[in-house]
Amino acid sequence: MSVLRAEGVSVRLGGRRVLREVGLSVDAGELVGLIGPNGAGKTTLLRAILGVIRTESGRVEIEGEPVGRMRSRVGYVPQRHEFAWDFPITVEDTVMTGLVRSIGWLRRPRQRHYEAVAESLARVRMDHLAERPVGELSGGQRQRVLVARALALRPSLLLLDEPFTGLDMPTQELLLELFDGLAAEGRAVLMSTHDLSGAMHQCSRLCLINRTVIADAPPAELQDAEVWMRAFGVRADNPVLRVLGVAA
Numbered sequence: 001m002s003v004l005r006a007e008g009v010s011v012r013l014g015g016r017r018v019l020r021e022v023g024l025s026v027d028a029g030e031l032v033g034l035i036g037p038n039g040a041g042k043t044t045l046l047r048a049i050l051g052v053i054r055t056e057s058g059r060v061e062i063e064g065e066p067v068g069r070m071r072s073r074v075g076y077v078p079q080r081h082e083f084a085w086d087f088p089i090t091v092e093d094t095v096m097t098g099l100v101r102s103i104g105w106l107r108r109p110r111q112r113h114y115e116a117v118a119e120s121l122a123r124v125r126m127d128h129l130a131e132r133p134v135g136e137l138s139g140g141q142r143q144r145v146l147v148a149r150a151l152a153l154r155p156s157l158l159l160l161d162e163p164f165t166g167l168d169m170p171t172q173e174l175l176l177e178l179f180d181g182l183a184a185e186g187r188a189v190l191m192s193t194h195d196l197s198g199a200m201h202q203c204s205r206l207c208l209i210n211r212t213v214i215a216d217a218p219p220a221e222l223q224d225a226e227v228w229m230r231a232f233g234v235r236a237d238n239p240v241l242r243v244l245g246v247a248a
């Protein structure tokens with residue numbers, strides 16, 4: 001079943017067209033990699049799916065409902081640098097901010113909200129640091145807090161913006177196992193990443209974009225070097241193509 005369906009999505013920012021006629025769907029149980037060069041529009045697409053930026057045209061539906069009017073649950077993990085880490089709150093309170101809509105403005109969290117926060121902190125193995133101010137955390141711990149915050153809502157769709165950037169191997173492994181597990185539970189996971197070989201091995205499908213969709217297929221079907229050259233604007237002798245095993 002399609003949890004996310006985007007069709008013909010175009011976005012203009014600052015007078016320039018950043019996305020053109022993008023179509024993408026993610027089914028329950030899929031871990032889909034959103035791949036493209038810097039400036040390709042990956043973050044813009046994730047924000048358009050979230051409904052926080054205006055689209056020029058096109059439709060985004062989540063569980064069959066138009067974005068913005070939906071009751072369904074979307075978890076969003078922004079790039080780590082976009083979060084205000086110097087804000088003086090604890091790990092637990094940060095994760096609780098993911099539940100603001102469910103708690104209601106100016107209301108106090110109830111027992112079930114505390115339980116959801118504890119459960120998502122345990123999933124990223126950060127429960128022992130619940131009382132720690134977020135400003136004191138390492139980069140890897142911060143990333144896990146952002147993931148816990150997105151999980152607190154128990155989302156059916158999880159959007160991840162470059163979740164592995166700057167993380168060591170054990171933290172990448174922990175998060176990847178978690179994302180795999182979430183997909184296996186029937187969530188839909190869409191993840192932008194610059195870790196191309198990781199994405200080739202880990203994702204059930206890759207969507208290559210550069211302002212528009214260049215290719216959308218399982219990794220095993222993306223063996224044509226020309227597709228990667230077009231998406232990234234690189235030459236046939238680029239060593240990364242060899243590493244990916246798609247050299248011409």
Ligand SMILES: Nc1ncnc2c1ncn2[C@@H]1O[C@H](COP(=O)(O)OP(=O)(O)OP(=O)(O)O)[C@@H](O)[C@H]1O
Nearest residue numbers: 013014015018036037038039040041042043044045
């Ligand atoms: N608020 C904005 N106003 C004008 N242009 C913007 C704005 N935000 C992004 N852009 C432009 O839109 C294009 C796509 O940016 P976006 O951040 O979506 O790319 P990306 O694929 O996520 O890049 P990266 O891999 O570097 O994170 C870029 O050319 C960027 O300069």
